[in-house]
Amino acid sequence: MHAHVPAPAATAGPSFRQRLALRGFDAVTFLVVPAAVFSLCLFVYPFAFGLILSFEPKNGGWLANYQRFFSDAYLYDTILNTLALAIPVTVLNLVLAVPVAFRVRLMRRQRLLTTILVLPITLGTVLVAEGLLNYLGPQGWFNRTLMTLGLISHPLRLVHNYWGVFASLLITGFPFTFLLTLSYVTGIDPALEQAGATLGANAWQRFRHIYLPLLMPGFAITFCLSFVQAFSVFPSAVLLGEPAGSTRVISIAAYQAAFEEYDYSMASAVAMIMGFVQLAIVVAVLAARGLFYRGPATGAKG
């Protein structure tokens, strides 16, 4: 008497579900769908919609919005105004962040300092603008202190002009730049610096030959992220600057087109131009970074 073994089911290979799973699709993967759908609807679609809308102006041919932008000095000057703010601020932030980050990485209790530095980010651009309006005003403590110390005889004009906005961008931008830089600096194996020292490199040489090449990619990314943030300056340019003059930034132009002229097509065009300029500069910086070393910042096999 032998046991009856049932014949195997039709040998059709793995089921459809199994084939999907082999390629990485199963119930868990589909957990990503809600967020993806959300992103598509509220991010990709508006962007695409805005792009197309920018080519459907109220009057004129499909390029009319862009032509109008680049023929009206009041409009295209905004790009220069914004760059004149964003680039110096970002460069200054980065230049200041590097030595501070190098010092702070030696500290054992960094938390207090990073907490204080995170305050401007938490408070936000509007509050910082209001604060600076008070503090940097002609009667504010800043000018008073400088006059008491005898450094100036009249109050400096620091509000409702370029400098107010500059200061505001510095205060809200530096913490961000600093924290990013700190994370890159601490990501470099300390043994590399020690090896350099035993080989005769002094502090400056260690920075120039070891740290700098390894930090370049990180600096490039930090620059890009900080620049993009600074370029989209809006509330401080209005509240603390001269929104009709030297600090008429491109976001103001976009806002006015949308909410004062009710010309959504033009507003989308300005937003596209804004995005494009940001992208161009980011691409330029990252292309330059490609000239430098790109790999991991440790000295041993992973």
Next chain:
Amino acid sequence: MIRDTTWGAKLWATAVWVLVGFFVLNLFAMIATVVTSSFATRWLGTWLPVGWTTRWYASAWNEFQLGDILIVTFQVVGMVVLISGLLGVTAAYALARRDFPGKRLLVLLFLLPLLIPPITFGIPLATVLYQTGLAGTFWGVVAANLVPTVPFVILVMIPFIEQIDPKLEAAARVFGANTFKLFVHVLMPLLLPGILAALLLVLVRTIAMFELTFLVAGPTSQTLVVALYYAVFAAGVRAVQSIDAMAVIYMVTTLVWLIIALRFINPTQIVTRAKQQPAH
């Protein structure tokens, strides 16, 4: 790290600390100015106000309808936190645990709202919301604020989830847990600190998020930061002290949540990096 102790090195170190000190000093002075002004009777042309009072707070509360605005703010922020938690944690889990074709593209898609500043995508977003009639409503504001927060939660949660050994989940299944039990008994307890951190960060960031709400809000759906902007914008009409009182109320709101959040998170996480972890 090698500590240089020559006097040249010490001079440099002092210079750096002076710089930091200058920054921090000005930051605190700026905040102090606002606080002092909010308690001043009159403050014009002197180091400190002529007298002190708290009436500006009551006046600002009424004038700017701060009670209503605070309620709206917390409703918006609460909803944003809830929805971005649900969408973000689930998506992060999928991205952390599975590799599939198109994953890189999807990750890029989620990265973009964090790299592109709010104004740039906010204008087209506002246009669409106006077309669909959602603009000016509570849900319009919530939707707009969700755009950067969902990716933020995903980005914060992915490393958290990757840290949990997948073998733990396998072990739970071997010992008989179905997906629900796995979730409740194994995953949630391990993920809770991470989720808490992420949501607190979303909360703090959304309270301060100006541009998106500004572009999309109507008169009844303004958050506190937007109301503050309008108050400062129309500064000629109102007393500075009243505006500063409102500013202080705003500051207290954000700082309270920051302090609560700091018990669970590291301050550097507010600025989540879009790139990889440092090699250590």
Next chain:
Amino acid sequence: MAIALSQFHEVRLNGVSRDFGALNALRDVNLTIQRGEFIALLGPSGCGKSTTLNCIAGLLPVTGGSIWLDKNRVDTLKPEERGFGMVFQNYALFPHLNVRQNIGFGLKMRGVARAEIERKVDEALNLVRLQGQGHKLPGQLSGGQQQRVAIARAIVIEPPLVLMDEPLSNLDAKLRLEMRAEIRRIHNELGATTIYVTHDQDEALSLADRIVVLRDGVVRQVGTPKELYEAPAHLDVADFMGFRNKLKGKAISSDRNRTVVEIEGARFSGVTGEPVSIGAPAYVAIRSDDLVVGEPGENALSVTVDTAEYRGREFVGTAHTASGLELVFRSPHALEPGAKAHLHVDEERALVFAEPV
């Protein structure tokens, strides 16, 4: 200020101490190293061997004592001024520089002429047998190759002293043996004075001219491998040299080179370096090879067998005594777990030590 190889005679550590706050990582270390010697710093984790090396290199300042190169005091110099070559545990190769640039880095920092750098780098590559790999980046090399580059980088500057911090611990067993032979060969060819940190007894015994055993920041013994292996002067050293059995008992009698210790009622007689006070606690250290199954009596303990592992030529067994002492011993035959036996050691092979302070 690199001192030429031919000019110095000895390195001296005088009473070197290093504290980290309240923790004494190193206490009063005195050591003299002759030119050309290969010295191993041996000890368990936390014993201070890496700290000693870092102090010599200048990566850590000393909190007490001084370090001398002949008549020149070096502990007051910055690491970049000392001119010592160092090989790091994780190699610390500059990931953005290729092999040639890594090796030539020290020469470049000294302003050596380009042509000279190329020549010296070629020599170094030949010495470590990496000719033809010069253009590769560290990420493209295997662990063993990275190790060689690290060594080449340290020696190409012709330093008076080469410092090695557990250089082989990241390699797998087979590679470790190969590289050990390489290090010995390079040392023989160059004759550079080397200080080598390791926690591996075999490495120290096979590579070093003299070994310094450290424990808890204190030097326990300095001697040739043979001296340390056959006549450890301290219980910690014996522990490191493979005396797996350390039986605690009470000293009954002691003289210049014999001490009798009472352990669980049995009398053990063993060789001592220094007399132990009568009645004081004492340890009898026995190699597992020397502890064999035998008859009850002098120098024997009654035990219950726990396990017996087959090792090919014989069995290695573990056992415990009535009071819980654990023993490792050797047996030509298999033994049943739970069996009773008597373990015996020859008087000459047992070492007796006083309680370490």
